[in-house]
Amino acid sequence: xxxxxxxxxxxxxxxxxxxxxxxxxxxxxxxxxxxxxxxxxxxxxxxxxxxxxxxxxxxxxxxxxxxxxxxxxxxxxxxxxxxxxxxxxxxxxxxxxxxxxxxxxxxxxxxxxxxxxxxxxxxxxxxxxxxxxxxxxxxxxxxxxxxxxxxxxxxxxxxxxxxxxxxxxxxxxxxxxxxxxxxxxxxxxxxxxxxxxxxxxxxxxxxxxxxxxxxxxxxxxxxxxxxxxxxxxxxxxxxxxxxxxxxxxxxxxxxxxxxxxxxxxxxxxxxxxxxxxxxxxxxxxxxxxxxxxxxxxxxxxxxxxxxxxxxxxxxxxxxxxxxxxxxxxxxxxxxxxxxxxxxxxxxxxxxxxxx
Amino acid sequence: xxxxxxxxxxxxxxxxxxxxxxxxxxxxxxxxxxxxxxxxxxxxxxxxxxxxxxxxxxxxxxxxxxxxxxxxxxxxxxxxxxxxxxxxxxxxxxxxxxxxxxxxxxxxxxxxxxxxxxxxxxxxxxxxxxxxxxxxxxxxxxxxxxxxxxxxxxxxxxxxxxxxxxxxxxxxxxxxxxxxxxxxxxxxxxxxxxxx
Numbered sequence: 001x002x003x004x005x006x007x008x009x010x011x012x013x014x015x016x017x018x019x020x021x022x023x024x025x026x027x028x029x030x031x032x033x034x035x036x037x038x039x040x041x042x043x044x045x046x047x048x049x050x051x052x053x054x055x056x057x058x059x060x061x062x063x064x065x066x067x068x069x070x071x072x073x074x075x076x077x078x079x080x081x082x083x084x085x086x087x088x089x090x091x092x093x094x095x096x097x098x099x100x101x102x103x104x105x106x107x108x109x110x111x112x113x114x115x116x117x118x119x120x121x122x123x124x125x126x127x128x129x130x131x132x133x134x135x136x137x138x139x140x141x142x143x144x145x146x147x148x149x150x151x152x153x154x155x156x157x158x159x160x161x162x163x164x165x166x167x168x169x170x171x172x173x174x175x176x177x178x179x180x181x182x183x184x185x186x187x188x189x190x191x192x193x194x195x196x197x198x199x200x201x202x203x204x205x206x207x208x209x210x211x212x213x214x215x216x217x218x219x220x221x222x223x224x225x226x227x228x229x230x231x232x233x234x235x236x237x238x239x240x241x242x243x244x245x246x247x248x249x250x251x252x253x254x255x256x257x258x259x260x261x262x263x264x265x266x267x268x269x270x271x272x273x274x275x276x277x278x279x280x281x282x283x284x285x286x287x288x289x290x291x292x293x294x295x296x297x298x299x300x301x302x303x304x305x306x307x308x309x310x311x312x313x314x315x316x317x318x319x320x321x322x323x324x325x326x327x328x329x330x331x332x333x334x335x336x337x338x339x340x341x342x343x344x345x346x347x348x349x350x351x352x353x354x355x
Numbered sequence: 356x357x358x359x360x361x362x363x364x365x366x367x368x369x370x371x372x373x374x375x376x377x378x379x380x381x382x383x384x385x386x387x388x389x390x391x392x393x394x395x396x397x398x399x400x401x402x403x404x405x406x407x408x409x410x411x412x413x414x415x416x417x418x419x420x421x422x423x424x425x426x427x428x429x430x431x432x433x434x435x436x437x438x439x440x441x442x443x444x445x446x447x448x449x450x451x452x453x454x455x456x457x458x459x460x461x462x463x464x465x466x467x468x469x470x471x472x473x474x475x476x477x478x479x480x481x482x483x484x485x486x487x488x489x490x491x492x493x494x495x496x497x498x499x500x501x502x503x504x505x506x507x508x509x510x511x512x513x514x515x516x517x518x519x520x521x522x523x524x525x526x527x528x529x530x531x532x533x534x535x536x537x538x539x540x541x542x543x544x545x546x547x548x549x550x551x
Contacts, residue, residue, distance in 0.1 A: 229489070
């Protein structure tokens, strides 16, 4: 007797090759009175115009973030509005998206990325060893063949998420789609027509052979930094760090704290005390790229020492404070703009939370 | 309803017949002697062919295309890319781990935004909690090449119809109900409620 084991489940990568027959649905999506299998999950949406200058924006929809062996599969679609003037959906993906199908797999924002805010990590796409398959993802024809009025579903493989990550924020098509639940296994059934896969016709067939030979990038994820500052933008707090704006601390080219600078260090010291930071602090001076490297290095060292001395006075004994200078070697923003340079001119105080 | 902001699962009916037929065909060679693959998916359940819902492929594009841009909640006139433009804020939404801004520039003349793309987080709008005296800046990460990117939409220029963009920021405290969106070049802050 022939047995169909399940028509209502998703499958993991380990069984995908031998069980493509299964008719599936997103896990945990059942609803009273409605067959769970007749749902197209819409887990979040955003809009994009890309480089198109007129007409309605395209609709970006996240359909699934699914764990498989060795990877995380993102299913998403690009919907081209009925009255869109585009003849090529690629143009709806924006100026940075060219890298999506290129070898330089990101994440730049044109690529897919999965952000775990709690773990402060941005997970990147896998890379392949195939010469003509720079990304483990749907073929570009998935976008070239989609017509106005259609939404084309695509997949891309990213680094495996840690076990405890249950929700991620998806970046795709240069837009952020937050709060997407991570589920298990591939979406099924596979559509009979694959290029493009129109929403509702089944799901793209994930090339598990390609996924299996692809690897996470180095690093497989980037550290996420969230900055919150005071209204004066003098003191900025991020994970394990308090950063002080050099323009507030010092006069130009000076390493002597101004009166406002002293007050700002006192404010930072209060934050460090309140955060129950560890007692081992590192004070690091940074410069923008103006002036020579040697000059910037020396200035950053002197500024770090000045802040360390003031910090020692504020915190009292019990703290171990080390001062170092990094010159212009560790920018956090572009040195091509005035605003970016101002961000780079800083003295950071790093600590280990709760140490 | 703004479907883009309702991060909910919208259910659209997709009938299920022909794939089931294909599945049955594919299973034709699968006999009782064939070892069952062990599904690794969570919450798996079993069903027999007789209880399997049929799958009928059906273009559901209209379901996703029914989404509409959020309405503009506030705007300000100013300058971007050295051109006069309007900054439109559609939504500031508190998510589980952060805060999502949806916005766009509009203007009659082409305004280059080369300094306001994904590599220019320092030039992006900020969210200001006036009462809490805090400024929230875009989430960033540093690429292995050394460049710092924001979790945001890249931009080339502002021209023509709305070019919707999103930027992701750190989470606001639960007590914050309104924020100001501030952008260099636009003197007037745009005050908008926080969607929760």
